[in-house]
Amino acid sequence: MTAEVTMRVWRGEPAGGAFVDYAVPAVDGEVVLDVVHRLQAGPAPDLACRWNCKAGKCGSCSAEVNGTPCLLCMTRMDELPRAEPVVVAPMRTFPIIRDLVTDVSFNYEMARRLPPFAPRPPEANGAYRMASIDVARGQEYRRCIECFLCQDVCHVLRDHEEHKADYGGPRLFLRAMELESHPLDTADRRALVRDQLGLGLCNITKCCTEVCPEHITITDNAIIPLKERVVDAAYDPVAWLGRRIRRRTRRPDPSPLPAADDRSPDKPASGVAGRQ
Amino acid sequence: MATTEQLTAVPVVIGGTCGGPPVRTRRRDRWWRAPAATVAFLSAFVAYATWAALENRDYFVGAAAHRDLISPFYSPCVAASCVAGARGGLYLSWWAISPAILVLAVPLGFRFTCYYYRKAYYRSFWRSPPACAVADGHRRYRGETRFPLVLQNLHRYFFLAGLVFNVILTIDAVMAFRLPGDGGIGVSLGTLVLCANAGLLWLYSLSCHACRHLCGGGVDQFSQHRVRHRLWRLVTPLNARHMQFAWASLAFVALADLYVRLVASGVFSDPKLF
CATH class of the missing domain: 1.10.1060.10 (Alpha-helical ferredoxin)
Known part of the structure; x- marks a missing residue:
């Protein structure tokens, strides 16, 4: 049986929002941005996320994972605790545009x-x-x-x-x-x-x-x-x-x-x- | 093309709704451990230093015990009440309370205004913020723009005054090689304690950010100031370890006082090594 990981992703706009849980299969070697892309390809095709290089050089995919500001493309899934959902939220300091995208x-x-x-x-x-x-x-x-x-x-x-x-x-x-x-x-x-x-x-x-x-x-x-x-x-x-x-x-x-x-x-x- | 003056006149539009739930923090790790440990350690040091400074005895081991050891909390001993042998030729005859109060003012000022300790106590005691991505503990915030915290900018003067104390404590460490009546000159455990204390204090002072700036931080063209560049290159690696030196020197100065205190009070005698 394939292990699953629960992604708790903030979905919302300036008017308001809430965390939504998505259960996805865990894949070795992935970073958080990989899982976000799998969500976009599957259960959440309208999930907004800004990204570009996926190599930690463009600075686009900034967000907060489990409450810590980080680049989604440089945060490995295997370094996060599996027992609890992985919480992905937009940067807190800047106004939200939609989902994980903020106005910087x-x-x-x-x-x-x-x-x-x-x-x-x-x-x-x-x-x-x-x-x-x-x-x-x-x-x-x-x-x-x-x-x-x-x-x-x-x-x-x-x-x-x-x-x-x-x-x-x-x-x-x-x-x-x-x-x-x-x-x-x-x-x-x-x-x-x-x-x-x-x-x-x-x-x-x-x-x-x-x-x-x-x-x-x-x-x-x-x-x-x-x-x-x-x-x-x-x-x-x-x-x-x-x-x-x-x-x-x-x-x-x-x-x-x-x-x-x-x-x-x-x-x-x-x-x-x-x-x- | 717009000039810079026109650019600075552009109003910064800020606002909008921040994303995520309005909670104090979403961190789930044990972020509170570091500030809690800082509170515990600094509180313990302040409590011990206050007690030791007010105790006003058992701070010197003299010729009667064949040693020349003085506590760093009481050096230089410049009050009339200092015990025989601990006091130099110059002293304040009118100072009636513990001489440690005179001694500790400068080192405490140096550490209080230190850039590393500021981080430590702003986080742990003032909770501003208690940890990264954890909400500030105060609704209003002025940073270091108003009195009294604007005085933190005088850190460089405390650094310079602290160097005088480092020189004195280094002389104390050298004098600790004297073992009167026990071979004349030698090395005891107390000698090593005072030498380590002086060494750590030098490392803490030389790794200071104000020291780094005075060496060459304000220079834009190092090629025109070779000596300052060399000094800056010397202290920069030390500066990267300023936190470690800050804690080690703080702990060791208390340990050195405790060691001298235990020997002076007769709990045990200072063992001669060679």
């Missing part, structure tokens, strides 16, 4: 708040040259596949609706740190991430790091370094004094960077200063 446009709208890359002028031959040790740190940040599981699990977004308008979330802080630490970038986003993107609301409980399918150490390598840079700019009295003294003793720069307007169209936004 919040993340894209928030990303537009962050001023883009603002490189210094190129060298005389038009090239940008960077040393390998300067670009090594940023490779980790660029592994992000934008699955938004970190946004989903972050309790500031998940449990405090009142902060959604003024809190960027882990994904945006990762992007901010990527730009801030870029060896060619000239913009200073520290005041912006502190005042308008709510970096101080993050209390570094590291859930974003725990759920990241790309194993990016978001908290330790992006959020905390970004917080320390904000401390440099806003909270450290010695750093403030040092900046004041350097500003007084600095000689005129013989080759100043072009004004922000000259770097159009990607000029820094209001509240974003050039590096001092």
Whole structure:
């Protein structure tokens, strides 16, 4: 007799929904997304589920299995307890569209708040040259596949609706740190991430790091370094004094960077200063 | 093409109905074990440290016992009430209560503002959140944007002050090699305890996120700051083990105090190894 597994899948729309149980044969080596596809091919042809690569690289099939945010395509069925139904629900933080599909446009709208890359002028031959040790740190940040599981699990977004308008979330802080630490970038986003993107609301409980399918150490390598840079700019009295003294003793720069307007169209936004 | 200023003016539209049932969590694993263990361990440490700090005795094993061991809770002993041999030349004659209160303020501040301990106690004591994908225990939330939690941003100053204490405790560990009247210089179990304590405290301090930032975290072009890059490369692997060093050093500082206390009170004598 073939073993069965019970899939308890959330079926619903914005108006409401409920969990529906489906009993399907257990197949060795499957991931949760495989079983969802079997449900679509059988008892639930109208089950909505966003997916694309099935290889953990597109970040489309984000959902919550047994209450834990994860990619459906990277969650093995044999690692889940068989004695109980496997509960599959949409990401809790984002508005539901249908079944397992959520509206993640919040993340894209928030990303537009962050001023883009603002490189210094190129060298005389038009090239940008960077040393390998300067670009090594940023490779980790660029592994992000934008699955938004970190946004989903972050309790500031998940449990405090009142902060959604003024809190960027882990994904945006990762992007901010990527730009801030870029060896060619000239913009200073520290005041912006502190005042308008709510970096101080993050209390570094590291859930974003725990759920990241790309194993990016978001908290330790992006959020905390970004917080320390904000401390440099806003909270450290010695750093403030040092900046004041350097500003007084600095000689005129013989080759100043072009004004922000000259770097159009990607000029820094209001509240974003050039590096001092 | 839209400029950045135009882009920032786009209002973020949020809202809609979230999917799934409105329950505190759908997790079925034993997620409460880690915060419960943190509460138990930190509470035990705070209770022991409070008792040990207020006890104000049995914190030094001197020449009478052929040893030079001082509890890390009482070093540097800078009060007039310190026992003979434990006190240095510089002390506060007006300080009447236990000298441990003076000593513990900085290390406790360092640990309280530490990025790892913040995670630990926000999760376990403040339940904000108690675990990943478990609902926040509070309806209102301000994070670290308001007083007093905005003071967490002064962690780097506690780190720097903590280094002074690390130096003092390292000197204590070196002095523990003195065995007056028992061969002059040697190694006892107490020597190893104080050396291990100092070593773990150094590892905890050097793995600190503020240390990593001061070494090179704020540098964008490492190629222009080779020394800072080298320092940053040195502390980065330590930083990855900051949690382990945090717990090990916390446990060992209490164990070191307990060891000195038991020897000083005569429960057993410190065995000489060689």
